[in-house]
Amino acid sequence: MSVLYPEIDPYAYGFLDVGGGQQLYWEAYGNPGGRPALYLHGGPGSGCTPSAARYFDPSVYRIILFDQRNCGRSLPNAADMDTDLAENTTWHLVDDIENLRRHLHVKDWVLFGTSWGSTLALAYAQTHPARAAAIVLAGVTMTRRSEIDWLTRGMAALFPEQWSRLIAELPEDLRQIGVVEGYRLLVNAPDMETRVKAARDWHDWEAASILLANPAGFPRRWRDPRYLLTRTRIVTHYFAQHGWLEEGVLLRNADRMKAIPGTLVQGRLDLEAPLTTAWELSKAWPGSELVIVENAAHSPDTEGMARAIIDATGHFSEISSK
Numbered sequence: 001m002s003v004l005y006p007e008i009d010p011y012a013y014g015f016l017d018v019g020g021g022q023q024l025y026w027e028a029y030g031n032p033g034g035r036p037a038l039y040l041h042g043g044p045g046s047g048c049t050p051s052a053a054r055y056f057d058p059s060v061y062r063i064i065l066f067d068q069r070n071c072g073r074s075l076p077n078a079a080d081m082d083t084d085l086a087e088n089t090t091w092h093l094v095d096d097i098e099n100l101r102r103h104l105h106v107k108d109w110v111l112f113g114t115s116w117g118s119t120l121a122l123a124y125a126q127t128h129p130a131r132a133a134a135i136v137l138a139g140v141t142m143t144r145r146s147e148i149d150w151l152t153r154g155m156a157a158l159f160p161e162q163w164s165r166l167i168a169e170l171p172e173d174l175r176q177i178g179v180v181e182g183y184r185l186l187v188n189a190p191d192m193e194t195r196v197k198a199a200r201d202w203h204d205w206e207a208a209s210i211l212l213a214n215p216a217g218f219p220r221r222w223r224d225p226r227y228l229l230t231r232t233r234i235v236t237h238y239f240a241q242h243g244w245l246e247e248g249v250l251l252r253n254a255d256r257m258k259a260i261p262g263t264l265v266q267g268r269l270d271l272e273a274p275l276t277t278a279w280e281l282s283k284a285w286p287g288s289e290l291v292i293v294e295n296a297a298h299s300p301d302t303e304g305m306a307r308a309i310i311d312a313t314g315h316f317s318e319i320s321s322k
Contacts, residue, residue: 018095071234126256181240187236267299
């Protein structure tokens with residue numbers, strides 16, 4: 001039986017115009033008068049699903065989900081040929097969160113970020129510490145160069161067959177400039193066929209670690225070519241620029257969050273975001289707690305991970321506003 005709260009319908013939803021032709025889709029679940037909470041999805045570019053609201057008690061939380069720029073239901077979508085990603089950076093997203101907070105008349109909120117969403121939560125909290133009442137992170141990342149290199153090259157030691165296929169699909173001239181930049185160019189090719197094939201090849205590589213840890217965990221959305229293209233365009237766009245983050249800056253600035261309590265939930269067997277990142281962050285962030293889930297990997301919806309996340313959101317449900 002799932003430990004998550006039951007799935008519910010949103011009580012409000014809409015689009016927020018944040019300028020530059022960008023329209024962010026958002027939804028609100030749970031108790032309209034409850035403690036505001038914001039879920040930050042992974043990817044970057046994965047978009048939200050209603051199941052994300054199930055990590056919060058809907059009787060006490062006002063739960064906000066939104067699709068980050070150019071993915072999910074936000075517009076324009078990165079799968080469209082003419083969508084320009086130039087105004088999609090980490091710092092645009094940090095500003096988007098603030099715009100959404102003001103739009104929804106939220107004083108401060110509990111942040112829950114998974115995978116890439118943990119990087120975004122840290123960037124936001126370090127920029128606007130007064131607006132983060134508490135933070136829960138799962139599958140912790142800080143999008144450092146070493147982490148990007150591990151995801152796009154280092155794991156080849158564990159999956160040499162899948163790595164060979166990934167490299168083999170790159171034209172020779174693109175192999176010379178590296179996997180990330182090579183695939184970024186392919187998913188921005190002038191023809192849709194090349195874009196879609198590159199997106200599938202990229203996700204075949206990512207699937208290797210996901211399926212090893214959880215054979216039943218292949219995301220259903222990955223069967224949709226449009227979704228794959230959206231996500232790959234955004235992932236490679238961010239990785240090619242190292243997330244627009246000065247190397248190690250989120251770790252160095254962790255003391256900016258010393259007044260913010262936090263819980264880091266990390267699977268010991270997480271191949272995509274190895275435990276060392278969460279451990280280093282917990283040592284640098286006063287007031288944070290690291291919860292290591294044995295026999296768990298990157299997915300937040302396996303029983304052990306979900307239970308630890310729900311314990312954390314439950315703990316912060318009555319935290320006072322600043």
